[in-house]
Amino acid sequence: MSRKKAVKGKGSSKSPKASPSSGRTGRGLTAAAAPSSGLVYPSRPSLSNSGEFYDIAFKVSRGILRVINRVMLVGDSGVGKTCLLVRFKDGAFLAGSFISTVGIDFRENMPHKNKVMSIDAVKVKLQIWDTAGQERFRSVTHAYYRDANALLLLYDVTNKASFDNIRAWLTEIHEYAQQDVVVMLLGNKADSTHNRVVKREEGEKLAKEFGVPFMETSAKSGLNVELAFTAVAKELKHRTMKEPDEPKFQLKEYVDKEMRTAGCCRS
């Protein structure tokens, strides 16, 4: 058994109108806290696919520890969140006309995909939630923030407004997400060299100012897509399973090193 049902059904404590600070619970889950069965149930309830609330931490399946973590893609409409998710999950690029994601009923319709990654011999399950970037769906997105363990915040290097809005997104994240949420800034559409209006250095500078890791990506070419999700998965895995004497995993250092090793760009 991998799940322990905590609170049943819809209409429980989560709602788009919930107090912004009410969900601020740290993960606070370490391997040392795990019972010998390997089943761990943290106190924070999570939302399942069906809209029910569960306590999910990690489970042992066929002798492999599988860590389940929720990653949310956020940023302005059109920056490429859906395309990034599809590239990562299916290895394909959604070319053609732009179909904006809508968030009508956040419990039923918020699109997400699961992907299991192998991190240091541990299967890390990422539950990746796509969000609607349009302003009118913002309250829907807010309701999800506090369930996120990590946020990939995207702007579009060909769209200056999407870059300028990053400060506002970071303010929202600060207001609605868990205090210890992992945040990574991604400058997407790096393949569009001719239309680029935001330099890589500008992205680096902003990320440095806010103390978050940064990389440029392309859902079209695949540039750094795998690396972005791997880095997040590594950070989440280390947080969950850190041994007392193990040095802290440094996400930013890891990203910088990987970028240097790969000459900044890899697909």
Ligand SMILES: Nc1nc2c(ncn2[C@@H]2O[C@H](COP(=O)(O)OP(=O)(O)OP(=O)(O)O)[C@@H](O)[C@H]2O)c(=O)[nH]1
């Ligand atoms: N050149 C290029 N185009 C991209 C890239 N990623 C996305 N696009 C294009 O940008 C447009 C918007 O992409 P989406 O992924 O739908 O954008 P979104 O962020 O999900 O937008 P919302 O759902 O409205 O929030 C589409 O026409 C994509 O084909 C990329 O890396 N490079």
Ligand SMILES: [Mg+2]
């Ligand atoms: Mg979308």
